[in-house]
Amino acid sequence: MAPPFITFEGIDGCGKSTQLRLLASELRLRGREVVTTREPGGTPLGARVRELLLDAREQVDPLAELLLYAADRAQHVRQLVRPALDSGRVVLCDRYADATVAYQGAGRGFPASLIDEVVALATDGLRPDLTLVFDLPVEESRQRAAQRARRGGEIQDRIDAEEIAFHHRVREAYLRIAAAEPHRVRVIDASASVEEVHAHVVRVVTPLLKL
Ligand code: TMP
Numbered sequence: 001m002a003p004p005f006i007t008f009e010g011i012d013g014c015g016k017s018t019q020l021r022l023l024a025s026e027l028r029l030r031g032r033e034v035v036t037t038r039e040p041g042g043t044p045l046g047a048r049v050r051e052l053l054l055d056a057r058e059q060v061d062p063l064a065e066l067l068l069y070a071a072d073r074a075q076h077v078r079q080l081v082r083p084a085l086d087s088g089r090v091v092l093c094d095r096y097a098d099a100t101v102a103y104q105g106a107g108r109g110f111p112a113s114l115i116d117e118v119v120a121l122a123t124d125g126l127r128p129d130l131t132l133v134f135d136l137p138v139e140e141s142r143q144r145a146a147q148r149a150r151r152g153g154e155i156q157d158r159i160d161a162e163e164i165a166f167h168h169r170v171r172e173a174y175l176r177i178a179a180a181e182p183h184r185v186r187v188i189d190a191s192a193s194v195e196e197v198h199a200h201v202v203r204v205v206t207p208l209l210k211l
Pocket of ligand 1: 038
């Protein structure tokens with residue numbers, strides 16, 4: 001059986017990147033070969049695209065933004081994700097096509113038909129076997145992002161700086177995607193402790209990985 005392609009999604013500050021690292025360690029302990037990656041920025045080209053996309057000083061036109069995320073994904077799928085799956089490794093990816101539906105579709109307001117076309121082109125039809133949506137109230141996610149910025153001196157990126165209504169639209173879009181595709185997409189309550197969320201993630205992925 002082909003190894004699974006698992007994606008991690010949610011609004012900014014939902015804790016998905018921490019959970020991805022924890023799951024990767026757990027799977028490696030259980031003897032699975034795992035590749036961890038992210039969008040944007042999973043390839044050398046993508047890392048440069050990421051810098052452009054998240055730079056708060058850059059004025060990025062919404063259509064240019066949509067196409068840059070797509071360019072990052074086109075390179076990522078062909079250079080890294082598909083080859084990794086073909087060589088038998090589990091791929092854990094921090095954000096993927098659902099992020100474009102949520103952020104550029106619901107957030108920026110591009111029509112679903114255009115988003116679907118751009119996503120299909122970039123992904124070449126490669127869909128995740130499982131998507132985990134880490135769900136958190138927007139107010140809580142904003143507090144976490146602010147705390148993180150204070151702790152690490154992290155600079156707010158372009159999307160962090162969007163108005164609160166934008167983040168609400170993104171969250172609702174993720175919940176709609178989950179409701180529309182319950183077999184692929186699972187919602188995880190991200191307001192629980194890191195350990196509790198991790199235990200929930202392990203319960204959800206176990207059947208897929210035959211652990
Ligand atoms: P990250 O901080 O989770 O790595 O994500 C970077 C930002 O990029 C995040 O604010 C969401 C945004 N994004 C989109 O707007 N569209 C996309 O297709 C992807 C992959 C990310």
